[in-house]
Amino acid sequence: MSDLDIGEVAAQSGLPASTLRYYETKGLIHPVGRNGLRRQYRADVIQTLGLITLGRDAGFSLNEVAAMFAADGQPDINRKRLNAKADELDETIKRLSAVRDGLRCVAGCSAPSHLECPSFLRLIAAATKGRKRKSLRDYR
Amino acid sequence: MSDLDIGEVAAQSGLPASTLRYYETKGLIHPVGRNGLRRQYRADVIQTLGLITLGRDAGFSLNEVAAMFAADGQPDINRKRLNAKADELDETIKRLSAVRDGLRCVAGCSAPSHLECPSFLRLIAAATKGRKRKSLRDYR
DNA sequence: ATACGACTTAAAGCCAACTTTAGGTCAAGA
DNA sequence: TCTTGACCTAAAGTTGGCTTTAAGTCGTAT
Numbered sequence: 001m002s003d004l005d006i007g008e009v010a011a012q013s014g015l016p017a018s019t020l021r022y023y024e025t026k027g028l029i030h031p032v033g034r035n036g037l038r039r040q041y042r043a044d045v046i047q048t049l050g051l052i053t054l055g056r057d058a059g060f061s062l063n064e065v066a067a068m069f070a071a072d073g074q075p076d077i078n079r080k081r082l083n084a085k086a087d088e089l090d091e092t093i094k095r096l097s098a099v100r101d102g103l104r105c106v107a108g109c110s111a112p113s114h115l116e117c118p119s120f121l122r123l124i125a126a127a128t129k130g131r132k133r134k135s136l137r138d139y140r
Numbered sequence: 141m142s143d144l145d146i147g148e149v150a151a152q153s154g155l156p157a158s159t160l161r162y163y164e165t166k167g168l169i170h171p172v173g174r175n176g177l178r179r180q181y182r183a184d185v186i187q188t189l190g191l192i193t194l195g196r197d198a199g200f201s202l203n204e205v206a207a208m209f210a211a212d213g214q215p216d217i218n219r220k221r222l223n224a225k226a227d228e229l230d231e232t233i234k235r236l237s238a239v240r241d242g243l244r245c246v247a248g249c250s251a252p253s254h255l256e257c258p259s260f261l262r263l264i265a266a267a268t269k270g271r272k273r274k275s276l277r278d279y280r
Numbered sequence: 281a282t283a284c285g286a287c288t289t290a291a292a293g294c295c296a297a298c299t300t301t302a303g304g305t306c307a308a309g310a
Numbered sequence: 311t312c313t314t315g316a317c318c319t320a321a322a323g324t325t326g327g328c329t330t331t332a333a334g335t336c337g338t339a340t
Contacts, residue, residue, distance in 0.1 A: 086244050093236050124194055177289090
């Protein structure tokens with residue numbers, strides 16, 4: 001009786017129903033049954049969805065997130081993996097901080113052209129040099 | 141005589157030639173001429189490419205980056221825009237830091253199941269609540 | 281003179297994560 | 311009973327940023 005219609009899940013989670021169906025095709029969530037055609041979910045799907053969103057925010061792909069659920073649907077999260085991801089986030093954060101500082105510097109820079117601002121040039125050089133490293137845009 | 145062949149630009153910038161041609165279609169760079177069919181670039185294209193990479197790293201889309209070049213190809217960077225982007229980066233950094241801290245907490249958590257760890261639950265709740273805000277995955 | 285290989289083009293393909301579309305089903309309220 | 315509107319399916323479309331492919335061109339070294 002505490003099962004939720006897909007519409008209620010959508011409302012509570014903030015995710016559109018199409019996304020919930022998509023997540024189902026990826027094996028991330030599973031309805032417990034149907035009411036007519038309508039999917040019904042156990043109430044704890046909300047928490048599962050939170051977990052998924054969290055994982056996505058942390059930079060995991062949906063496939064990576066899927067790999068963290070054991071066969072029974074219970075989260076089965078490898079601590080090593082988590083620490084590795086945290087390390088990755090640390091690097092990303094450092095890089096973004098550098099870029100942010102560069103932007104601020106340029107915004108307040110008094111050089112007539114940005115191309116005459118040494119910090120800006122340094123920043124550009126760094127961006128050029130670092131081409132091999134993981135970019136923010138790899139977080140889809 | 142200091143013009144660069146596309147191959148040299150590729151080597152110096154670390155970007156494949158196909159990317160350089162792609163950037164050209166987007167109006168981001170322009171060859172100064174051809175040697176036969178081969179594009180030749182002014183040496184300062186390297187700096188321009190650094191600028192583009194920097195912008196991408198900062199979370200600007202290629203279109204946004206393109207909008208920062210005046211008609212003459214000289215960078216024309218609006219300081220307000222830069223500060224706005226820096227603010228955005230600040231938020232992203234804060235959020236990523238929270239996620240990272242959460243990951244570390246969970247990795248070291250002694251609760252038998254992650255779902256019994258209060259910090260983890262808090263983190264999930266936060267991820268659920270924050271659904272409207274810009275996500276990391278919007279940085280393509 | 282000729283072969284090589286680095287370039288050229290236009291167009292299609294790729295990726296993840298969804299969203300949209302078109303046409304259909306069905307439970308519940310009036 | 312009948313309408314309504316929320317749901318259903320499968321398949322195609324979207325987005326951005328490239329990469330790949332196929333077929334062709336051309337400067338340079340031998």
